[in-house]
Amino acid sequence: xxxxxxxxxxxxxxxxxxxxxxxxxxxxxxxxxxxxxxxxxxxxxxxxxxxxxxxxxxxxxxxxxxxxxxxxxxxxxxxxxxxxxxxxxxxxxxxxxxxxxxxxxxxxxxxxxxxxxxxxxxxxxxxx
Ligand code: SF4
Ligand code: SF4
Numbered sequence: 001x002x003x004x005x006x007x008x009x010x011x012x013x014x015x016x017x018x019x020x021x022x023x024x025x026x027x028x029x030x031x032x033x034x035x036x037x038x039x040x041x042x043x044x045x046x047x048x049x050x051x052x053x054x055x056x057x058x059x060x061x062x063x064x065x066x067x068x069x070x071x072x073x074x075x076x077x078x079x080x081x082x083x084x085x086x087x088x089x090x091x092x093x094x095x096x097x098x099x100x101x102x103x104x105x106x107x108x109x110x111x112x113x114x115x116x117x118x119x120x121x122x123x124x125x126x127x128x
Pocket of ligand 1: 074078079080081082083084085086096103119120121122123124125
């Protein structure tokens with residue numbers, strides 16, 4: 001269920017199911033390890049429920065961690081058309097003309113590796 005949520009395929013019902021399952025494990029496990037194993041889920045559901053809901057309802061990862069929910073774009077006002085991002089993109093998802101035309105990302109080709117973000121020295125690549 002967690003994987004589905006991080007992939008943007010979660011439902012609000014899953015939150016209740018996870019909570020129920022965790023409480024069941026907590027109450028019925030015979031050893032201390034089993035009784036505490038569900039704690040990470042229970043405590044994040046309690047204190048960060050809004051983040052779970054953002055993944056499910058808005059298909060958005062507020063911490064910018066869940067790869068399948070991220071999108072990358074280039075801010076045309078910051079791009080200096082240096083071409084470094086395009087030359088290092090493993091998916092050939094970035095196009096533009098060196099020194100002449102600002103670069104753009106084709107989101108249908110992008111595999112969300114994040115290399116453009118780390119390679120751009122001008123802060124033009126944005127992750128949403
Ligand atoms: S690396 Fe940055 S400045 Fe250079 S072309 Fe790409 S987005 Fe533009
Ligand atoms: S995130 Fe990776 S695949 Fe997507 S445009 Fe940037 S370098 Fe290319």
